[in-house]
Amino acid sequence: MKRMTNYLAAASALVLAAGAQAQDIAIKGEQVHTMAGPVIENGVVVIDDGKIVAVGPAASTAIPAGFEVLEAKVVTPGxxxxxxxxxxxxxxxxxxxxxxxxxxxxxxxxxxxxxxxxxxxxxxxxxxxxxxxxxxxxxxxxxxxxxxxxxxxxxxxxxxxxxxxxxxxxxxxLGPMALTERGKSPGTRAKQMAMLRQALISAKQGDAAKPAGGRSNDDKSNADKPPTLETQVMRDVLAxxxxxxxxxxxxxxxxxxxxxxxxxxxxxxxxxxxxxxxxxxxxxxxxxxxxxxxxxxxxxxxxxxxxxxxxxxxxxxxxxxxxxxxxxxxxxxxxxxxxxxxxxxxxxxxxxxxxxxxxxxxxxxIGVGDRVGSLEIGKDGDVALFDGDPFEYTSHAVGVVIDGKVVSTASQ
Known part of the structure; x- marks a missing residue:
């Protein structure tokens, strides 16, 4: 732990800069929770050029020469x-x-x-x-x-x-958080659903002339108008x-x-x-x-x-x-x-x-499981380091790495 603290303190001035390059880092943990398999006791995560290149027991996972080494009791994905x-x-x-x-x-x-x-x-x-x-x-x-x-x-x-x-x-x-008062729409749950349906139906039919509130527009010239931004987005939802x-x-x-x-x-x-x-x-x-x-x-x-x-x-x-x-x-x-x-x-x-x-x-x-959320080869080098069980109120986050850069050094 002392080794990690000393390294983080020395590195803090340069790694918090948003433009800093990804570092070559190996992170050792008494417990490494990869979220892709069993917990690794005395494990190591190796990050090169912002990506994870190796994960495994420290005894059998080589750390390349020149890599900085961080240590913590518990290591998890960011x-x-x-x-x-x-x-x-x-x-x-x-x-x-x-x-x-x-x-x-x-x-x-x-x-x-x-x-x-x-x-x-x-x-x-x-x-x-x-x-x-x-x-x-x-x-x-x-x-x-x-x-x-x-x-x-x-x-x-x-x-x-x-x-x-x-x-x-x-x-x-939906519900009370999105209801309006003083006669404005939507004032009821039924009107909420009617307006959502109208927005989707208008997008489905390509009807840029009909607003989401449901009031029709009889001006035939509107039929040739390009779709509004609202309609384009709702078409993306339908698709x-x-x-x-x-x-x-x-x-x-x-x-x-x-x-x-x-x-x-x-x-x-x-x-x-x-x-x-x-x-x-x-x-x-x-x-x-x-x-x-x-x-x-x-x-x-x-x-x-x-x-x-x-x-x-x-x-x-x-x-x-x-x-x-x-x-x-x-x-x-x-x-x-x-x-x-x-x-x-x-x-x-x-x-x-x-x-x-x-x-x-x-x-x-949220659709980014191929990049983040677990410590696996090829994924982004996003790692959280803790001085104990992350769910214990007496524990602290003692280091954070994002895309292979140390971005947090304080115990929090």
Missing amino acids: LVDARSVVGLAGYLNQPHDQDQLDESAPVQPHLRAIDAYNPQEPLVEWLRGFGVTTVHTGHGPGALVSGQTMIAKTIGNTADAAAIVERAMVAAN GKLPLLVTANRAQDIMSALRLKQEFGIDLVLDGASEAYLLTDEIKAAGVKVILHPPMTRQYGEFENASFTTGEAMRAAGIPFAYQSSYEGYVPKTRVVLFEAAIAAANGLSWNDALASVTIDAARI
Whole structure:
């Protein structure tokens, strides 16, 4: 441990620069959790030019000459946050750093997260310090269709440098969070579904003249107009190019989302799903993946029936799921998936499944399992180092490596 601490302290000045080149690194761990097989006792991960080139027992895995060596008690893949608004929602909680929601219209699928993502937001660095190396972030709840999401590494001077998937999903929201008042649409759950159907039907028919609100336009000249940005995005949803990420917590809203999937044959990912344990048969039959709410979310309103044990229920039913930091309306504007998975591990979910829910399972659900989420040859050199069991509150993240660069050195 002393050796690792000395190395990290000496390296901190140069590796935190966003433009730093990938280092040649070997990471030794008393326990190496690859998430691709059994735990390796006294294991080593070798990273060359930003990619993992060897993983195995230290006794039989050669470390090339000249490679720097880091050591830790526990080594895991870099953590993957399956749903966040970090980088759009800033820690100051002031209008100038709150870009996760535009309230000017209920349906805005054309808003792209990459146009609002701030990689220099202090919350990005804060999460990185806990071992979070990949985030699926973007527009949050509050509107029927709030915009698109992106997938980014928690490094980079620009959004373009951080992004690994610029357009990941289209974020929609059902239930009270996306209802409006004073006679504006949508004012009821039925109107929410009608507007979503209209947006999809208009895209399917190529009807750029009919707005998502459903009011017709009889001007024949509009038939020759090019499709709007909104229509183009919804066509991508219909074609399976972009999943529809539907935040729905009440059982009735979850069922409405499943109904939409059946009607249009779209790729649907459930988000939040606090009452998913009531509908395991229906969710399993629909073949839907679930990004569960943080277990420690405040249990009131549509979260009043949330449970610490929903992850265990999903696992028992064979439903693919991951945990997330989600959207928080109060400072510091984000949760930490490491802590949320720890709560799940204390409430029925096995230790390994809890770690999988914020590593390989999360990576697969958001579509980047071929790059991140496990320590395997050919994958990105994203590694988290801990001085003890990551799920114990007395343990600390003591180092983080992304793409073969040491990017965090402080004990956190």
